[in-house]
Amino acid sequence: MKQVIIIGCGTLGKTIIRGIIEKLGDFYKITAVCDALEEQAREMASFAHADIVTSADEIIAQKPDYVIEAASKKVVEDFAPSILQAGIDMIILSVGALADAALLKTIRQAGQTGNAKLYIASGAVGGFDLMRAVRFGGLAYAEIHTSKNPRSLNGAPYLNGAQLPPDEEICVFDGNAREAIQGFPQNVNVSVSTALATLGVDNTHVKISSIPGATCNTHEIHLGGEFGDIDIRVRVHPDKANPKSSTLAAWSILALLERLTQTIVI
Ligand SMILES: NC(=O)c1ccc[n+]([C@@H]2O[C@H](COP(=O)([O-])OP(=O)(O)OC[C@H]3O[C@@H](n4cnc5c(N)ncnc54)[C@H](O)[C@@H]3O)[C@@H](O)[C@H]2O)c1
Structure with missing residues (x-):
């Protein structure tokens, strides 16, 4: 069973959390959630029977297998480098953050140092x-x-x-x-x-x-x-x-999580 932490309990985060519990529960357990709005975090933590975390350090201390971002560009900027450097894979939706060449370089280096990957979910498109x-x-x-x-x-x-x-x-x-x-x-x-x-x-x-x-x-x-x-x-x-927002983006996270469990990968 892989452990996941979700950052962002808004429109897409809620669909992702429900989808993991209802459709991917044999493979993944949500151990913690994070949201800048305390009420959102409390609601989804209670739904998922998970902890609430508030910083990258707390996330790293839990040693999850994957951290899923469905929050904002700022979360990618602030959290991704340290999470990857700690050797934890991350899956992101706020891809716009990566238009910044300096951040892209920092993230690449952090991933190489930690031997961790940043997965970009297909989001609202495909192909x-x-x-x-x-x-x-x-x-x-x-x-x-x-x-x-x-x-x-x-x-x-x-x-x-x-x-x-x-x-x-x-x-x-x-x-x-x-x-x-x-x-x-x-x-x-x-x-x-x-x-x-x-x-x-x-x-x-x-x-x-x-x-x-x-x-x-x-x-x-x-x-x-x-x-x-x-x-x-x-x-x-x-x-x-x-x-x-687009619900398809949340489904793309579920599809990627499912793909990461498969032996025959398409
Ligand atoms: N890749 C794609 O195709 C695609 C498609 C749709 C949305 N998105 C992106 O996904 C993200 C989530 O979208 P949404 O529709 O669920 O947004 P939303 O506003 O409904 O939810 C975002 C949640 O993240 C929380 N959040 C924001 N900044 C935070 C921070 N610094 N720390 C902790 N929590 C924080 C907010 O409080 C909110 O609850 C957005 O950045 C959006 O642009 C990407």
């Missing part, structure tokens, strides 16, 4: 197997076009407090993954994970559209090069409780 494969086949172009209801995008720093039009489809952003995650930190972690698997944050093209009335988040990934071209289209409902 990373194809992305990784075509890098060996002359990948020359990578783009991700994300389309969401304006209510999922409103409030992003890039918009400087402006509200997106409620009745007009518009392209809100056109740039690279580094700029996209700065402007839309809650919405486009997927642009950074796509970039990390393809041409990097400076060379991966990102478009973001606002579609009034849209009931699904759509991510269209285009890959091109000597090998030919690939289009991946993901169209899924946003999380009911938090339209800025």
Whole structure:
């Protein structure tokens, strides 16, 4: 039985905790949870019959097999280096943190020192197997076009407090993954994970559209090069409780945890 600690008991953290207990209970035991909001932590600790931890040191002292992050970019920045250096594998959702080249370097070094891995969950998209494969086949172009209801995008720093039009489809952003995650930190972690698997944050093209009335988040990934071209289209409902989030991201953690238990790995 592998022991896991969950950081973040919000929208996705709750689905992950329930999923581990209900679907992966033969393989994993949640030993502790962590959340900056005491009430959230208490609620999920009680549900999971787990401890509450509040710092990287407390997490490391528990010696879990995996630490799962479903909290924020800041948690990746503050917790990942010491957890990896202590030899504990980590699985993250707030991938946007890795657009920072200095943090990426620190995390790589920490993982090498501790002989630990940082797993990036596929999150709200997929197709990373194809992305990784075509890098060996002359990948020359990578783009991700994300389309969401304006209510999922409103409030992003890039918009400087402006509200997106409620009745007009518009392209809100056109740039690279580094700029996209700065402007839309809650919405486009997927642009950074796509970039990390393809041409990097400076060379991966990102478009973001606002579609009034849209009931699904759509991510269209285009890959091109000597090998030919690939289009991946993901169209899924946003999380009911938090339209800025995607339940698919929580399922991707459960799928990765399941994969880590398997003998025949697909
Ligand atoms: N990779 C992807 O495709 C993908 C998809 C959706 C969401 N995400 C990311 O996953 C993360 C979680 O998303 P969510 O929808 O569950 O968010 P949420 O806001 O519903 O929940 C986040 C929880 O983490 C806690 N938290 C935040 N900062 C913390 C800190 N420093 N220490 C301890 N706890 C802290 C909050 O109190 C909150 O309870 C976000 O960073 C989000 O951007 C990634």
